[in-house]
Amino acid sequence: MIGDKKETLLPTGACATRAVILAGGQGSRFWPISRHKRPKQFFSISDSGESLIKATAARLEPLVGAENIVVVTNIVHRPLVEEHVPEARILCEPFGRNTAASIGLAALFLRRENPHTVMITLPADHAVSDASVLCKTLDRAATLAKDGDKLVTIGIEPTSPNTGYGYIRCGKELGDRAFMVSRFYEKPSFDRAQQYVASGEYLWNSGMFAWRVDAILKAIADHMPALMDALTKIDATIGTKKEQPTIGEVFEKLESISIDFGVLEHAKNCAVVRAEPFGWSDVGSWDQWAQHFKPDQDGNLTRGDAIVVDSKGCVVHSEHRLIAVVGAENLIVIDSGDAVLVCPRENVQEVRRIVDELKRRGRTDLT
């Protein structure tokens, strides 16, 4: 198994592969545990206590080598990244400006080493249960990307009409589980998601990609010229005293746009690798988090000091006091010590609205 061998599968050198871990998220759907000072990627979803970012880096090590892992993060989280992934190179953003900016910045730095480098890009905060199948899939994507003519996405076979994911419609088959992308779809309605899943032609957009550095920068230049201008300004100062101030000035003015929305949905050269199942979850909500643990016979999951009476499907996590739930169904209750969240499972996507409301009230102690 790849995960045991800890060796690099892809050749380094002329067509080296680098893994870029995007760790700039705020994890506001995981309030009250996730806070701006310590967002979701730095906490664990397993009983091992290993953080999501550490687990992500560990999975990539056998594929690219620890020295070829780059983490893009907010400057305030640099110490946390150093603690959790001490071997990685770290690129810091002064402001979070979504994935297009993070990916552009990483590509800029990697281009100086080699514009033909294949850059595997993936979020820091996903869960994967079979690392070797993931690596096989990423390897396949990197191989498809290395000629530089394709932007390759990783598609996941949908197991439910999940409305929390974007969908990718497969087009022309390229062989070896790869297809050209016919079209990207943003998070759909439930009805539409059902149609997508029933058709068999759609995959979940995992947010994992592989492309050559020159290919993604060309696509950014084509579809997000303002971002390209900003990156060019930064490029001129790299290695000088002006580098950090320039990144600061430039990022502040950038729009917050995802790579999917800003580039991939417009590009004509996107491909998708249909992943063999590797037990993927974007751990996008407390509900998905709960699915990583085994509930009791009534479907309740309790962690910490919790009592659930005459209830079904409830998730209760308590860090500092007793939480008692009685006569309830499908509720999520999360205690972080200084705050308690109560939310029906079906509305977990709305948790970030609490963070918005706290900001509006100036309660930055709790965001």
Next chain:
Amino acid sequence: MIGDKKETLLPTGACATRAVILAGGQGSRFWPISRHKRPKQFFSISDSGESLIKATAARLEPLVGAENIVVVTNIVHRPLVEEHVPEARILCEPFGRNTAASIGLAALFLRRENPHTVMITLPADHAVSDASVLCKTLDRAATLAKDGDKLVTIGIEPTSPNTGYGYIRCGKELGDRAFMVSRFYEKPSFDRAQQYVASGEYLWNSGMFAWRVDAILKAIADHMPALMDALTKIDATIGTKKEQPTIGEVFEKLESISIDFGVLEHAKNCAVVRAEPFGWSDVGSWDQWAQHFKPDQDGNLTRGDAIVVDSKGCVVHSEHRLIAVVGAENLIVIDSGDAVLVCPRENVQEVRRIVDELKRRGRTDLT
């Protein structure tokens, strides 16, 4: 207004009236705020901060005089009663054995003064918004009771098919808003409660009574001979060194039975006074507690540090940390500092099951 005059309405002497406040409850439906060390009757439901027991005593003062108020309480709560109702005479029970035992004990002591004393009996933990109407009703009941041939209950005109109350069916009319009791009914199903309310013949059983001391003791002797035996044993020791030990021995063995179930449902001489509305509530649950405050336009009530987003009909009380509710309907969330309760409003009667479960787990720190 009676409440302003602070004078005694009923004559003292041969047919004196005494008010007996039953303050032995545990208030377990008000967990986590109500605890065995400080149950519900000692906390406030109003912004004034006046406890329920103090408010109860204050309402009775103009009717019987402060010196004629007797409080029956658990011995562990004696200091709390002394603090909240310093003028009252206090009778202590070593164990809580429900209202039949408490009333029997109070009647025993009052009989030594005068067996013809009319004893108004009422719980310590009810809410009343119009004290003068209450007093008028109690006065009417006391007058009806003073011949000693009737056990008089106070009935409340039902305003909804509440399943949390017992019901009284009115029989033969006695005049001046009084009737003989046709029958007592325990807490009914919702369907049955609807029928009761629709018929117009039923009243809520308020748990407030008036009877002569000799009449209630005769009824106890008739319908609860074991309790009468126990009371007789105590009576023989009153004023001696053996009084407290005897009460202890005797109470430990008593069954826990309400006066309604043990006596009134069997007695043939029960009457009921149909009260003019005095804004009564038995404050029997968190849901009823919430009805004493004005909710916002979405029907949410927040007290303390609470945020409610995209929710309706929720009640959130926080004493020591932020509680945030999102996307929920009709939930009750109560934080006491060391514990948090989460319960749908419709299931508030089940809160006591948490206390049972905590006892089962030996978590007496939290009961």
